[in-house]
Amino acid sequence: MLHEKGTFRLTAFLGGTALRFLYNLPRFSEDLDFSMVKKSAGYSFPDIIGRIKEEFTLAGYNLSVSYNDKKIVQHAFFKFRDLMYETGISPLKEQNFSIKIEIDTNPPRGAVLKTEIVNKYFPMAFLSYDLPSLFAGKIHAILNRKYTKGRDLFDLGWYLSRWKDLSPNITLLQNGLVQTDWKERFPTREDWRRYLYDVVEKVDWKRVANDVTSFLENPADLNIFTRENILHLIQPQKNAP
Numbered sequence: 001m002l003h004e005k006g007t008f009r010l011t012a013f014l015g016g017t018a019l020r021f022l023y024n025l026p027r028f029s030e031d032l033d034f035s036m037v038k039k040s041a042g043y044s045f046p047d048i049i050g051r052i053k054e055e056f057t058l059a060g061y062n063l064s065v066s067y068n069d070k071k072i073v074q075h076a077f078f079k080f081r082d083l084m085y086e087t088g089i090s091p092l093k094e095q096n097f098s099i100k101i102e103i104d105t106n107p108p109r110g111a112v113l114k115t116e117i118v119n120k121y122f123p124m125a126f127l128s129y130d131l132p133s134l135f136a137g138k139i140h141a142i143l144n145r146k147y148t149k150g151r152d153l154f155d156l157g158w159y160l161s162r163w164k165d166l167s168p169n170i171t172l173l174q175n176g177l178v179q180t181d182w183k184e185r186f187p188t189r190e191d192w193r194r195y196l197y198d199v200v201e202k203v204d205w206k207r208v209a210n211d212v213t214s215f216l217e218n219p220a221d222l223n224i225f226t227r228e229n230i231l232h233l234i235q236p237q238k239n240a241p
Helices: 015-023 045-058 131-144 150-162 170-179 192-202 205-213 219-223 227-234
Strands: 011-014 031-036 063-068 073-080 097-104 113-118 124-129
Touching: 011 015, 015 031, 015 113, 015 131, 015 150, 045 063, 045 073, 124 131, 131 150, 131 170, 131 192, 150 192, 150 205, 150 227, 192 227, 205 219
Parallel strands: 011 124, 031 097
Antiparallel strands: 011 031, 063 073, 073 097, 113 124
16 A cells, blocks of 8 residues: 555665565564655655555545654554454454554665565565665664663564674664764674673563563564573674684
């Protein structure tokens, strides 16, 4: 639907949903995250949201929509009534199913764009960031977030276990930290792992696990999602002699 409305021509698709779509991240997400890459005089967040709501309504869905387009990161919440009950996911008829859409209209500079062509459900092409830039965005979230989000650390472990030599786009990471008023010394290509190690070492791991549990595709993944394993992945891997 977003593809049909032309949103993908102006924005890059990011975040957990993009990682699941492109790289099979084994967890679910409740957000659709985008970053503005091209300014357009015809761009209107309320119009995009209104057209999406109209399409859902015509398809027979019962939903409500709220949005805020006054901030740099514009967002909208789509709340579907009765959907979880009708599909048998929840025994409670009043339980809503929610989707959040965010568009950052002033993202930090330095990302490397990449055109992706996928054909999972139907053929489509869209912009995203390359892997080091996506990784930089995740590290920025971990360092900058004021509260514990287990999904961030699960994604960190997934990145580092799948691509052991992956390094973040440091320019993008540093520019993102500037935007969010980072007060400490900036991570560099040589020491970014130390910043992550400090976060994982100090965080309340019970809260981390509780946050991510309901989003896991395979609940058994929680058995290997431990502080010790994530710290091991963060440490530079030395080649055997």
